[in-house]
Amino acid sequence: MSTPSTHAVPAGPTASLRLAVRNSAAFWTALARTRGSELIRRPGFLASDGRERGGLRILLLSPDPGPDDLAELTDLARRRLSDGVIVEDPFGSVDMSALGLAPGRLPIMIRHPGPLPAPPAVEITHVETTAQLRTAENIVVHGFPLTNFQPYRPGDAFSEDLLGHPGVDLFLAARDGVPAGACMTVVDGTVGGTYWVTTLPGHRSRGVGRALMHAVLAHLGDLPATLTAAKAGKPLYDSLGFDTITDATWWM
Structure with a gap:
């Protein structure tokens, strides 16, 4: 059980988005570790591979992932399409349509x-x-x-x-x-x-x-x-x- 405490909180939408993305990464990291899923972390993305039941979940960590990170996450998604893939992009910075994935829009709130x-x-x-x-x-x-x-x-x-x-x-x-x-x-x-x-x-x-x-x-x-x-x-x-x-x- 966690115990909240007083912290200085950055203001503004960019800082708020950074907080939300970091927390989402902590969420998927906790799930991966407790489920025994493979966890891949790069500067530009976090991937949790839950195999057939959990599927592949990719979270963008940067609005501008480097070419190596972009190539790796695209290859990961391509190889796991049959098991179910979700790529969560808080920044609107990648296009996964070439893999047959369709975009949806969901609000991040604070x-x-x-x-x-x-x-x-x-x-x-x-x-x-x-x-x-x-x-x-x-x-x-x-x-x-x-x-x-x-x-x-x-x-x-x-x-x-x-x-x-x-x-x-x-x-x-x-x-x-x-x-x-x-x-x-x-x-x-x-x-x-x-x-x-x-x-x-x-x-x-x-x-x-x-x-x-x-x-x-x-x-x-x-x-x-x-x-x-x-x-x-x-x-x-x-x-x-x-x-x-x-x-x-x-x-x-």
């Missing part, structure tokens, strides 16, 4: 610390046990969804090593004692990132996502919070004071 309205009356639990981890994993695999990890096999998406991993925390939401939602946070230095905010279909529009985000923001304390928003979730994040830094390109 919220600086500030007051929040009262949270909804939804029970939120910090994940501390293997049983809670499996419940959170099942919710995210089926509700987000993580199609590469279906059919669901316990431990494939969320290794038990995530429990106690530095900077990584998971949260569960329940309505009337029934598991309803989950999410993950990663704290990396001066920023906290939120990932896989998920509400199961039967519990949507009942305040579950909002309650999870209240718990996340309270947990992060005086740290800025970053996330990449799906279209369905953006109105919630707007209402909680998140601002859009830029629209990232996701090649899939």
